[in-house]
Amino acid sequence: MRRSRPGEWSFAIGARMPQYRDEVGAIPLAREWEPRMDVLEAEGHVLIRVEIPGVGARDVSLAYREDPPVLVVRGNRPDDLHLQEARYVSHTLEIEDGPFAREIDLPEGDYAFSGVRASFKHGILNVVVPKVPRSSGRAATDETTVVVVERTIVRPEA
Numbered sequence: 001m002r003r004s005r006p007g008e009w010s011f012a013i014g015a016r017m018p019q020y021r022d023e024v025g026a027i028p029l030a031r032e033w034e035p036r037m038d039v040l041e042a043e044g045h046v047l048i049r050v051e052i053p054g055v056g057a058r059d060v061s062l063a064y065r066e067d068p069p070v071l072v073v074r075g076n077r078p079d080d081l082h083l084q085e086a087r088y089v090s091h092t093l094e095i096e097d098g099p100f101a102r103e104i105d106l107p108e109g110d111y112a113f114s115g116v117r118a119s120f121k122h123g124i125l126n127v128v129v130p131k132v133p134r135s136s137g138r139a140a141t142d143e144t145t146v147v148v149v150e151r152t153i154v155r156p157e158a
Contacts (some may be wrong), residue, residue, distance in 0.1 A: 033096035035073070041107050048104055052077065053123030054095075060125060064113045069106040071129060076094045076100070 021090045038049040050073050052060065060075040079097040080089065110132035 013081040050125040057120040071104045074101045
């Protein structure tokens with residue numbers, strides 16, 4: 001394989017993965033892809049929009065970590081090309097499939113993760129994370145407090 005630009009050779013290998021998978025068998029890939037997203041802040045909440053077309057609402061899960069505040073979106077986009085009868089020769093492959101994960105750092109502040117709402121429509125996952133009002137703020141914690149590292153909070157509504 002001729003290499004004329006940096007990275008070209010590795011991309012050519014990636015573009016031929018389905019062909020290699022068909023010829024050799026399943027090739028395990030450990031890498032998860034990261035969907036594109038927007039993080040928007042309002043006075044009382046943060047809105048996270050995650051672009052995941054081709055993924056069903058049941059194939060997505062949300063979790064959080066409190067300190068620092070991070071929302072974790074995980075899921076899986078199935079590779080349905082191998083299920084079709086036709087055999088394809090790949091020329092360009094840009095749509096990623098398989099497992100994905102995205103850790104989203106939330107803007108600094110206190111959040112009421114128990115009030116998270118999520119909706120999923122037309123391939124866009126919208127997650128609203130409410131903020132704790134400043135007047136009710138959280139009590140100060142000492143250094144011995146143990147924080148749960150991650151909790152699953154909700155499955156998006158279809």
